[in-house]
Amino acid sequence: MEDIVRRTTTDAVYEKLHDEIVSLEILPGTKLSETEVARRFGVSRQPVRNAFTRLGTDELLVIRPQKATEVRGFSxxxxxxxxxxxxxxxxxxxxxxxxxxxxxxxxxxxxxxxxxxxxxxxxxxxxxxxxxxxxxxxxxxxxxxxxxxxxxxxxxxxxxxxxxxxxxxxxxxxxxxxxxxxxxxxxxxxxxxxxxxxxxxxxxxxxxxxxxxxxxxxxxxx
Amino acid sequence: MEDIVRRTTTDAVYEKLHDEIVSLEILPGTKLSETEVARRFGVSRQPVRNAFTRLGTDELLVIRPQKATEVRGFSxxxxxxxxxxxxxxxxxxxxxxxxxxxxxxxxxxxxxxxxxxxxxxxxxxxxxxxxxxxxxxxxxxxxxxxxxxxxxxxxxxxxxxxxxxxxxxxxxxxxxxxxxxxxxxxxxxxxxxxxxxxxxxxxxxxxxxxxxxxxxxxxxxx
DNA sequence: ATAAGGAGACTAGTATCCAAGTTTTGTCAA
DNA sequence: TTGACAAAACTTGGATACTAGTCTCCTTAT
Incomplete structure (x- = not known):
């Protein structure tokens, strides 16, 4: 009775972006566009959105309605x-x-x-x-x-x-x-x-x- | 130069559900359906999904692909x-x-x-x-x-x-x-x-x- | 020359459709 | 009655079209 958790596209996008941000491959202040990232990963906007909100709660991204989300700087x-x-x-x-x-x-x-x-x-x-x-x-x-x-x-x-x-x-x-x-x-x-x-x-x-x-x-x- | 943050539908759904869960109006183990909740609030499924994922990171909901989302029990x-x-x-x-x-x-x-x-x-x-x-x-x-x-x-x-x-x-x-x-x-x-x-x-x-x-x-x- | 204004190219939020997996249910046979 | 099995009715995940707000830059008028 395994509890195998299916790996979703959202997970993949999240993990990759997370790595890139914490490793400073993407620097603070960089603007990230949902459509842009979606194109880069070859997926639709939806999983990217999900990943963005997760990264937002991790305090790695600043997301504001109708404004470009960007990699959060240090404080x-x-x-x-x-x-x-x-x-x-x-x-x-x-x-x-x-x-x-x-x-x-x-x-x-x-x-x-x-x-x-x-x-x-x-x-x-x-x-x-x-x-x-x-x-x-x-x-x-x-x-x-x-x-x-x-x-x-x-x-x-x-x-x-x-x-x-x-x-x-x-x-x-x-x-x-x-x-x-x-x-x-x-x-x-x-x-x-x-x-x-x-x-x-x-x-x-x-x-x-x-x-x-x-x-x-x-x-x-x- | 106020930094007024627009209140989104997602926010509203999130806050209401959050309240209901932490006040135990919705008990642990209760199954929550996205479409069901969407109907109740009179909104589409999308903002409900967003709210669900947020509540998931709050450890208040257990979300698994293709399975009913339910209110997390205590551990x-x-x-x-x-x-x-x-x-x-x-x-x-x-x-x-x-x-x-x-x-x-x-x-x-x-x-x-x-x-x-x-x-x-x-x-x-x-x-x-x-x-x-x-x-x-x-x-x-x-x-x-x-x-x-x-x-x-x-x-x-x-x-x-x-x-x-x-x-x-x-x-x-x-x-x-x-x-x-x-x-x-x-x-x-x-x-x-x-x-x-x-x-x-x-x-x-x-x-x-x-x-x-x-x-x-x-x-x-x- | 400069400032105001508007068009268009962005942005994220929402609605809706489809895909894929799970659970329930109901039927039929032993 | 009980078991197996198939189909229907769920579930969430992903893709896409559309809405609405924001910003930029260029035009135009002062």
């Missing part, structure tokens, strides 16, 4: 909001995770940390990024709140689109790994205060990057 | 997620608010508390509920994060729809007021720990109600 307010929510959720999940932390969970996190170390030694940045992702996800999963990870991801993605503007592929991997260790240590020792402040410091890492982008690319902001 | 997972996110955001906002707290802000919160006290004395529950709302909002606004209030509201509404099933119009106003005072005291004294734990206790108030509803109305859950 410092929304970026800060997304960062606040992510910060809040991560801190609370750390809190909940600590309540149920045990040797098994600690071992799993330690295993991930070991792999991170390996990746840093090998200078394998892609692997490290994947492990970075897993590290954060592990805290959610082991803490018993996997769904919250999705919420956090949504926030993260909004900031990621912005940070693509700064090309520093920061080989700060060592520093990041050190912070991960600090967080893990806080959780292992059951020190909520320490674990949370480590996480807070870790998540604040992007502060300067964002401020820098705000100065260097003011035209992409509303 | 304990989603309820708990909404509560976690709200809890997380409220705690973080309290944190940020404390950083900037001063006599002026304290006075404004105190003014609200005085009005709450008045409402309780008068037994004016509607007024008290409005002031309750304002109390929480004040912390966001005074703390400098008004947008985060909207995020919290979204979470709250998901839980509110559930809690409508329990008719206890709790005249626990006094208890709530006491908790509000505790939170305000924590903020005024700058004791983050105390303010947050007060807020945590305050938001946990619904725990039993939700568990109770989960037991008494299992048919409304997925």
């Amino acid at each position: 410092m307010e929304r970026i800060e909001l997304a960062r606040l929510v992510r910060m809040a959720v991560e801190l609370e999940v750390v809190n909940r995770a600590i309540q149920v932390w045990d040797a098994t969970r600690e071992a799993k996190l330690a295993e991930n940390l070991a792999l991170q170390e390996q990746a840093v030694r090998d200078g394998d940045l892609p692997a490290f990024h994947a492990l970075d992702y897993d590290f954060h996800k592990l805290i959610y999963v082991l803490g018993g709140h996997p769904l919250a990870f999705e919420v956090m991801l949504e926030c993260k993605q909004k900031v990621d689109r912005l940070c693509l503007l700064s090309l520093e592929k920061g080989s700060e991997a060592e520093a990041i790994l050190a912070e991960h260790r600090e967080i893990a240590a806080g959780m292992a020792s059951g020190r909520l205060e320490q674990a949370q402040s480590s996480m807070r410091k870790h998540l604040s890492r992007l502060d300067e990057t964002i401020a820098f982008i705000h100065e260097t690319h003011p035209n992409y902001f509303e | 304990m997972e989603r309820i708990e997620l909404a509560r976690l996110v709200r809890m997380a955001v409220e705690l973080e906002v309290v944190n940020r608010a404390i950083q900037v707290w001063d006599a002026t802000r304290e006075a404004k919160l105190a003014e609200n508390l005085a009005l709450q006290e008045q409402a309780v004395r008068d037994g004016d529950l509607p007024a008290f509920h409005a002031l309750d709302y304002d109390f929480h909002k004040l912390i966001y606004v005074l703390g400098g994060h008004p947008l985060a209030f909207e995020v919290m509201l979204e979470c709250k509404q998901k839980v509110d729809r559930l809690c409508l099933l329990s008719l206890e119009k709790g005249s626990e106003a006094e208890a709530i007021l006491a908790e509000h005072r505790e939170i305000a005291a924590g903020m005024a004294s700058g004791r983050l720990e105390q303010a947050q734990s007060s807020m945590r206790k305050h938001l946990s108030r619904l725990d039993e109600t939700i568990a109770f509803i989960h037991e008494t109305h299992p048919n409304y859950f997925e």
